Amino acid sequence: MEGLGTVVSALLALGLVAVAVALSLYQRLDLERDIGVAVVRSFVQLTAIGYVINLVFGLKNLFYVVLLLAVMVLFAGWTTSRRAVGVPRALSLATVAIGVAAVATLGMLLLLGVVPTTGRYLIPLGGMVIGNSMNTASLVLARVRDDIGARRLDLEAALALGATSRQAVSPILKTSLKSAMVPLIDATKTAGIIFLPGAMAGMIIGGADPLEAVRLQMVVLYMLLGSVSMAAMVVGLLSYRSFFTPRHQLRNVPAKD
Amino acid sequence: MGHAKVKISGLRYAAGDAEILKGIDAEIPEGRITAVVGPSGAGKSTLLRTINRLIEPAAGEIYLDGTPTSRMDPLALRRRVGMVFQLPALFGSTVEEAILYGPRLAGKNADAGQLLELVGLPPRIAGREPSALSVGEQQRASVARALALVPEVILMDEPTSALDEASRRRLEDLVRDLNRSTGLTIVLVSHDLDQVERMADRVLLIVSGRSEGAWSAKEYFSGGGRERMRRLVSGRP
Numbered sequence: 001m002e003g004l005g006t007v008v009s010a011l012l013a014l015g016l017v018a019v020a021v022a023l024s025l026y027q028r029l030d031l032e033r034d035i036g037v038a039v040v041r042s043f044v045q046l047t048a049i050g051y052v053i054n055l056v057f058g059l060k061n062l063f064y065v066v067l068l069l070a071v072m073v074l075f076a077g078w079t080t081s082r083r084a085v086g087v088p089r090a091l092s093l094a095t096v097a098i099g100v101a102a103v104a105t106l107g108m109l110l111l112l113g114v115v116p117t118t119g120r121y122l123i124p125l126g127g128m129v130i131g132n133s134m135n136t137a138s139l140v141l142a143r144v145r146d147d148i149g150a151r152r153l154d155l156e157a158a159l160a161l162g163a164t165s166r167q168a169v170s171p172i173l174k175t176s177l178k179s180a181m182v183p184l185i186d187a188t189k190t191a192g193i194i195f196l197p198g199a200m201a202g203m204i205i206g207g208a209d210p211l212e213a214v215r216l217q218m219v220v221l222y223m224l225l226g227s228v229s230m231a232a233m234v235v236g237l238l239s240y241r242s243f244f245t246p247r248h249q250l251r252n253v254p255a256k257d
Numbered sequence: 258m259g260h261a262k263v264k265i266s267g268l269r270y271a272a273g274d275a276e277i278l279k280g281i282d283a284e285i286p287e288g289r290i291t292a293v294v295g296p297s298g299a300g301k302s303t304l305l306r307t308i309n310r311l312i313e314p315a316a317g318e319i320y321l322d323g324t325p326t327s328r329m330d331p332l333a334l335r336r337r338v339g340m341v342f343q344l345p346a347l348f349g350s351t352v353e354e355a356i357l358y359g360p361r362l363a364g365k366n367a368d369a370g371q372l373l374e375l376v377g378l379p380p381r382i383a384g385r386e387p388s389a390l391s392v393g394e395q396q397r398a399s400v401a402r403a404l405a406l407v408p409e410v411i412l413m414d415e416p417t418s419a420l421d422e423a424s425r426r427r428l429e430d431l432v433r434d435l436n437r438s439t440g441l442t443i444v445l446v447s448h449d450l451d452q453v454e455r456m457a458d459r460v461l462l463i464v465s466g467r468s469e470g471a472w473s474a475k476e477y478f479s480g481g482g483r484e485r486m487r488r489l490v491s492g493r494p
Contacts, residue, residue, distance in 0.1 A: 153346045156311055157399075160340040161359035161406065162332045171348070247331045249313055252272065 014039065056119050065119040069106075069126045073099045076134035084141035088242035088251075094137045097235035101133040102126060105227035114219055125223065128199070132184065132224050133231035139180035140235050147172040148243050148250075155250055165244035173240060177232050184228050188221050197221065261320075262287035262410060262442045263308060265468075268317035270303055277303045279466035281317070285410070285459075288440040290433070292447055292457035292474070296489045300466040301446040305412045308444065309338040321410075336363060339403035340412045344419055345395035347387035352398055355387050359406040372401040376431055393424025397431065404435075410442040417452065429456055450486060454478055464489060 017039055024031040056064045077095025084090040106126055115121040148155065151172060158168035191197055192214075200217035204210055243251055263285035270278035277300045285291045293301045306312045308319055310331045319326045326334055336359070347355035353369040360367040370380035376397040387395060396416060403411055413432070417425040433456055436443050447453050453460060453474070460477040462469040462485075472480065 153342060153344060154348055157340075157342060157346040158348070158358070159311060160309060160335055160342075161362065161402065162336040163358075163362055164332065167362060245313065247310065247313060249311060249331070 010043075053119070053123055056123065062117065062119075065122050068123060069102065069130070072127060072130045073102055076130045076137075080134050080138045080141065083138045084145065087141050087145050087239060090141060090239075093235055093238045093242070094134075094141065096238065097137050097231045098130055098133045100234050101227040101231035102129050104230055105129050105223050108226070109219070109223060124199075125220065128220060128224060129227040132228050136180045136184070136228045136232045137235040140176050140232050141239055143176035143179055144172065144236060144239050144243075147176060148240070152250065159248055159250065163248075165240065165248045168248075169240045169244075173236050177236050180232050181229060184225060188225060191217070191221060259289070260287045261285065262322065263444070264320040264323075265304075265308075266318050266320070268304070268307060268319065269315045270300075270307055270312060271315050277466055278307070278314070281463065281466075281468045283461050283468050283471060285442060285444055285461075287442050288436070289458040290436050290443040290445055290456055291459040291461055292445045292453040293461050293463060294447065294450065294453055294486065295463035295469075296486075297448060298465075299463045301463055302414050304463060305340075305414050305444060305446050308410075308412055309335045309340055311335075311340075336406045337408055338410045338412060339406055339408035341396075341400055341403050341414070341416045343415045345387075345392065345399040347395055347398055347402070350386065351384050352387055352390065353383040356383075356398060356402045356405055358402060363406065367405045369401075372405055373398070375404060375435075376401045377427070391424070393420050393427065396420060396424070396428060400428075400431065400435075408441070410444065413443060413445045415446055415448065417447075417449075425452075432456065450483055 017035065020035055021032050023029070024035060052068065056068055074095060076098045077091055080094035080098070081087075081090035084094065087093070106122060106129065109115050109125070110117055115125065148169070155168050155172075159165070187197075197217050197220065199220045200213045203213035203216060245251060261284040265281050265283045265285075268278055268281040269276070281300075281304060293304060295301050303312065307314045308326075310319075310326060314327075321329070321334065321337065339359075349355040349358060352373070356369050356372055357367055369383045373380045373383060378394060378397055378401070382390065382394075387398065390398065396419070400411075400416075416432075417428050420428060429452060432443060432445075435441055445453070445456060447456075457474045459471060460474050460482065461471045462477075462482075472482070
């Protein structure tokens with residue numbers, strides 16, 4: 001681990017960011033500000049979470065692990081809702097979906113004894129589950145919102161033929177869920193050939209046995225597939241309801257005459 | 258005027274803060290074609306959508322055969338009151354699938370070939386993709402789709418505005434023939450007074466979200482209806 005564990009090494013890696021900033025300036029991408037904000041935020045956030053995780057480990061109490069995961073779920077729900085502008089009740093929808101995905105996946109791993117009940121496993125795995133579920137939930141919400149807007153006529157036509165809201169929206173829901181899940185399915189298909197996934201890469205760099213690293217990586221990949229599907233499904237099934245009334249009417253049909 | 262198939266009373270509708278319908282009272286006679294006319298923005302399409310409850314009125318009531326539609330199951334109501342839109346919006350991978358969408362949801366059978374014949378399309382196109390048809394043919398197929406549920410009323414929202422002159426006339430003839438042969442009640446929203454004169458038995462005038470009167474088509478056109486509409490559209494008294 002020599003050379004990698006120090007603050008100095010993190011700062012040296014920042015040199016690579018200079019390349020990105022230079023490219024942005026050279027091509028006038030107008031990204032310097034965003035890159036700067038991203039670097040500062042990630043530096044502060046990662047440092048903070050490092051201390052928080054260290055603190056939680058030191059407390060040796062599962063309650064604090066659960067509390068930390070709960071805060072992560074809330075933050076993920078909030079982030080998703082900010083991306084899903086125009087989706088009614090997005091905050092609660094996203095938080096519920098991400099929460100359900102996290103509880104179900106982590107709970108399953110614990111129940112089956114795949115991972116031990118300690119913060120050392122639960123916090124990083126939980127972080128991955130919550131982060132990936134958040135991205136998927138954002139994609140599904142944005143897609144459902146855009147498609148409902150773009151296909152109002154089809155939706156009205158289906159409702160006018162006696163379809164329930166669910167029946168009318170089902171083709172839209174299908175394409176939204178599919179488009180949100182394809183990236184992870186593709187990543188799972190190509191794992192090991194094109195790229196070495198993060199958890200495995202980290203373990204191998206950290207000096208772990210490659211086979212051990214592969215075993216953990218499999219747990220991670222399957223866990224992510226499960227949790228992401230769950231988050232996508234829950235958020236999809238909950239979100240479409242916000243666009244309809246209980247009497248199978250589209251809300252806010254633009255007044256055309 | 259005959260039995261009122263649909264009776265509208267004190268109807269109001271608001272979208273957010275904008276009040277679109279401010280008081281509509283009207284009767285739609287059974288077995289006739291009633292045209293809803295008025296300047297654009299008057300609320301014609303909105304009125305149509307309250308009849309099958311695609312949108313929920315803020316106040317007032319609409320009766321179908323004397324039964325308040327607010328107390329009916331909206332899905333059952335929409336199976337009795339069909340709708341044809343400005344654009345065909347056929348969905349499904351084949352014309353047959355598109356036409357039988359309604360009956361299949363209701364767990365009923367219908368004959369796509371027969372329905373196509375009814376609207377003057379050859380039954381052999383049932384297996385084709387909807388997008389392979391011309392817009393005029395698609396619009397006829399969308400009439401077949403509405404007919405598949407054997408409705409008592411069909412609401413038509415500017416059904417020919419996306420069609421060329423020839424397809425427009427054919428659709429007009431089709432709708433009139435269907436009305437004469439089956440006694441189907443039809444409510445037609447149209448901004449085209451020539452079309453209204455060719456098709457309608459009755460005319461219902463809507464101005465700024467209020468019903469301003471109802472006439473037989475003959476009375477309306479002989480009594481200066483066109484002139485009145487010109488004044489309304491130009492905004493001069």
